[in-house]
Amino acid sequence: MTVQLLPLPAEHFDDWRASTKERLIRLRQDSGLLPGQDAVEDAERNFTELLPEGVDTRTSRILRIVDDEGQERGTVWFAFKDGRMFLIDAAFDEPMTDEQLDELWELVLGIAAEELVTQISARLFVQDAEARRFLDGHGFSTSSIQMLLQPIPDRDVSAVDVSPMTAERYPSFAAASEAGFASELAASGRLTPDEAAAESHRQFEHELPDGLDTPGQKLFTASVDGAEVGILWLAIRERDDHPHAFILDIEVAAGQRRRGYGRALMHAAEREARRSGADSIGLHVFGFNQGAVDLYEQLGYRRLAELLVLDV
Template sequence: MPLQLSPLPAERFEEWRSAARQRVIDGNRASGYRIGADAVDFADAFFAELLPDGLATPTVRILRIVDEHERELGTLWLAVGEHKLFLLELAVEEPLSDARNDDVLAQILAIASDRGVARISAPLFPHDAAGHALLEGRGFEVASIQMVLEPLPVREVPVHVDVVPMTAERFPRFVAASEKGFADDLVASGRYSPEEAAAESHRQLVAELPEGVETKGQALFTASVDGAEVGILWLGMRVRDGRPHAFVLDIEVDTAERRKGYGRALMHAAEREARRLGADSIGLHVFGFNTGAIDLYEQLGYRRTEESLLREL
């Protein structure tokens, strides 16, 4: 007899919420994505946003996973967005067998079909064994990865690329190219339609750079070799566990200048600039299809702190 997914009783919601909140905090801290008080603040904001009306929130389903003997094996947290079903958490006391994972996924797919969504998205920490066991090998692909490098290494490497602050004259061309490039990447990742991607890219760029190249907490650079521009670098300063943290918002090597080591040189420059700005860690986001960049970042010592998996339906 297959497993059954049944709604969580209302009287159990507060108990589940408290335990799930702690799992989110512990998961962030264990992965290094968010640490210290940041993990607590994120968890509280996360639950406030996704469960404003508790179990009555119409876009959310908290489901018990029950076996043929009416024994509860764990819980499943689903949320429905526009054209997408989010698998937010699978919490089980013991690992599920392959057959049971097949069964759980089949029922998730049935829910997705009933809701008319086009894809399923699932955020996973690297150490989430139950989540990986459920999704890997079952049609999901890595859509995006969050990575962090800490502490910042001191590298004795020759500097053969000149990286200097971007000028106000150069900024408009950067904005146009960066906005289009990010929108194209969002479409290629399978997460957005072209129209949605264009709007999201514009929204994020305006939010990050309201004062253009002079925006406080943003550092933009151009890179050149022998006087010829070869790429750009954009760092945004953040606060991580109360300490300055740099985030690579954009890095690009001109198409004609690739495979010459300039990407690695720009990443080295990012480390130097992050340290100059007072940071002792640096993070970035990379799309799953960009395997060359992922390989470079891992060679430089970046580690994965969270992945987003996606399955098209």
């Protein structure tokens, strides 16, 4: 055994916190996931929510990576909840050998067994090559991908007409959207079907507490020659103090697929985002939906981070 995982001493916590916060901010900013002060606030939330009692927080483990010469080679930070183990950060002071990374992974699996964990997950930023080396080859699947289009191209070529969703159309949309998201969450491997249904309902209530009258939410139906072909749901948020559009739902109606309407709806999203003053569009796409991933990349969206999951 050439590496060990040892608990972080309490007297080292403040230094570790400062350096890890700087790293988390840099990962968010350099990936493009969160710019400027947004990255600072998000990193700070990690410490507030996951380490409320500092190094003594029972639902987190901060461990030093130590080699056989007693030299510290980095740290890993895990959080635990509901039988799941989350890799919050893996920081390597210098590249490790493949053998050392394999040994480190076996130690991680040992911790998962101790904690009776059934799933390990990790958010992997696009530029974090060493974390990718650490996780690659161990059977993780990509649950979801965060993507960004910035700037929004000026290509008003949508082949569909979009109009604000009516009060009459909203109830059937709401039921289908909530159920569809729950189904996809479960299919992504992140949650059980019951957990996915509860999470989908929670997010729907959070985003649309007042339905169509919720400020900052724009819901549309798309049509061609008067026939509905899909729906589009945009949230207008802020990103680095600039308006930012986020695609919460986009769906081509059954019976209207494979006619190019998916691409046309994405073009419509660009147009409506620009009309709202946004200069960027973000979205999450589930990893199993390779067709959607391919389309978004063809349209110029770039990957920022991936959520990986592994059942153990």
